[in-house]
Amino acid sequence: xxxxxxxxxxxxxxxxxxxxxxxxxxxxxxxxxxxxxxxxxxxxxxxxxxxxxxxxxxxxxxxxxxxxxxxxxxxxxxxxxxxxxxxxxxxxxxxxxxxxxxxxxxxxxxxxxxxxxxxxxxxxxxxxxxxxxxxxxxxxxxxxxxxxxxxxxxxxxxxxxxxxxxxxxxxxxxx
Numbered sequence: 001x002x003x004x005x006x007x008x009x010x011x012x013x014x015x016x017x018x019x020x021x022x023x024x025x026x027x028x029x030x031x032x033x034x035x036x037x038x039x040x041x042x043x044x045x046x047x048x049x050x051x052x053x054x055x056x057x058x059x060x061x062x063x064x065x066x067x068x069x070x071x072x073x074x075x076x077x078x079x080x081x082x083x084x085x086x087x088x089x090x091x092x093x094x095x096x097x098x099x100x101x102x103x104x105x106x107x108x109x110x111x112x113x114x115x116x117x118x119x120x121x122x123x124x125x126x127x128x129x130x131x132x133x134x135x136x137x138x139x140x141x142x143x144x145x146x147x148x149x150x151x152x153x154x155x156x157x158x159x160x161x162x163x164x165x166x167x168x169x170x171x172x173x174x175x
Contacts, residue, residue: 029162030059034067034134034154036170044175045145050082051152051170053134059163061123064088066116066157067167069137070099070109075150075174076139079113084135088117088124104153113137114157122160145174 037052055065071079079096092115099112115134117124125132137152154167 030057031164031166032057032062032065032156032159033166033168034065035168036069036137036152036154038170039168040171040173042173042175043141045141045143047141049076049139049141049172050136051139051172052136053154055125055132055134056130057163061126062119062160062163063122064116064118064124065159065165066091066114067134068103068112068114068155068157070104070106070112070153070155070169071096071139072108072150073111075142075145075172076111077142078140079111080138081113081115082136082138084115085117085125085128085132087127088119089115090118091116104155106151106153109151109153112155116157139172141174147174149173 033056035054035056037054041049041051043049053067053069069079073096080094081092084092093113096111096113099110103112117134119126139152150172151169152172153169156165156167159165
């Protein structure tokens with residue numbers, strides 16, 4: 001693993017740990033959710049799929065969130081983030097990671113991209129109202145991709161203290 005990426009991951013984990021200890025009174029328990037939008041779409045070999053990421057939190061402002069978007073590299077040749085919400089964005093993968101630990105519990109997805117946002121005063125996101133568009137994920141469909149359905153799954157890399165996570169993925173039909 002690249003030492004720069006490992007260092008960023010440790011920084012994110014440390015920040016979330018500190019915030020969960022130092023700012024618990026600011027954070028109300030609730031559910032943080034990230035949904036891919038639209039939930040279903042289609043594409044053909046050689047196409048580029050763009051899918052949005054929408055954030056909701058039923059308890060208002062928090063100390064941030066970290067997410068992973070999982071995909072099948074037999075269908076998509078790569079993946080990248082585009083137009084990420086800038087406030088508090090402390091880390092985002094530039095290249096996909098191998099999902100060797102099967103973090104989403106789906107054997108068909110073998111790669112993922114991760115991104116994290118932090119609000120040190122427990123006021124994230126402070127500039128925009130919810131629901132919040134976090135950005136887009138860009139996925140080029142392999143020219144040799146088989147027809148059929150493939151899933152994009154959303155998991156958490158860290159939530160605000162006292163919060164649960166709900167990830168809503170998407171199904172992409174390759175025609």
